[in-house]
Amino acid sequence: MAKKIFIDPGHGGKDPGATGNGLKEKDLTLAIARECRRVLQQEYTGHSIRMSREKDQTVSLRQRTEEANRWGAHFFLSIHINAGGGTGFESYRYVKQGSAMTMAVQKEVHAVVLARSGWKDRRKKWANFHVLRESKMPAVLTENGFIDTGADAAKLKDPAFVKKLGRAHAEGLAKALGLKKKPSSAPPVSAPKRDQLIRVRVNGKQAGAFAQPENAVDLVEKVAKPGAVIDVNMV
Structure with missing residues (x-):
């Protein structure tokens, strides 16, 4: 049965x-x-995934937990940013x-976020927060850095770092919930005509040019990671 993630x-x-x-x-x-x-x-x-909000809209704490409960979610993940003059992730x-399941997700998400962010470990904790108390399924809440601390805020201002946090949450969830990776699909490489080279570009930058198809295939397999944009053509 597919896991329902809220x-x-x-x-x-x-x-705000x-x-x-x-x-x-x-x-x-x-x-x-x-x-x-x-x-x-x-x-x-x-x-399958649902979110408590898709845009900048007001949603009460009660609405959030009631929607997750009605849907019959298997796990509830609440994402926050800390404040109060500290630093790090908790x-x-x-x-x-x-x-x-709660303990497994907290363990995995906590570990991956720490590894990717480089933040101080403020530990795995427990608290009487509404979204944790009123959700009928296992639930974890994360506090991702301190918005009022200069060093943490500097990282949070970087869109690439924020995406890194999102990926860390996803990978921690996937590991704890046992989700399977989709098979990576490397683009096919055809044989070149005489005097032609096979050029491989990754994320817009040339990674290599080869006369032999098998050499191009080797490179494509090495760089065919999630998120990579690979172009293969003849020159």
Whole structure:
């Protein structure tokens, strides 16, 4: 049975969440959540996804948990940005000893985000937050850096870093929930005509030019990673 994953970008609309250094929590959480969803949809199978909000709109805490409960979600992931003058990443569950799925997701998401962000580890914690308490399925809430701390905010201002956080959430979820990767599809390489070369470009930059198709195939297989844009043509 496909896993139903409910992703909750914290705050939104009239509720900006925490603010600081020219940033708003509601914008960052939505960007992280969208990237998390994109990675899961494009690179993994065996799941369906809903989000508590798709844009900058006001959604109450009660609306978020009630929608997830009505849908019968198997997991609830709430994404937030911290404030209060600290630094680093922390994650939360509702009780000290959560369900096996809660503990697994918290462990995996926490580890991947720390590895990708380079932030200080503020530990895996538990708290009486509404979205953790009122959701009827296993749930985890993440706090991704401190918006009012200059060093953390500098990273959060970088769109590539924010996407990295989204991917980290997705990969942690996928590992804990046992989602399978979609097979990578490398573009076919045909034999060149006489005096022609096979050129391979990755993300717009030339990675190599080959007279022998097997050499081009070897390179394509090496660079055919999720997200890579590969072009193969004759020159």
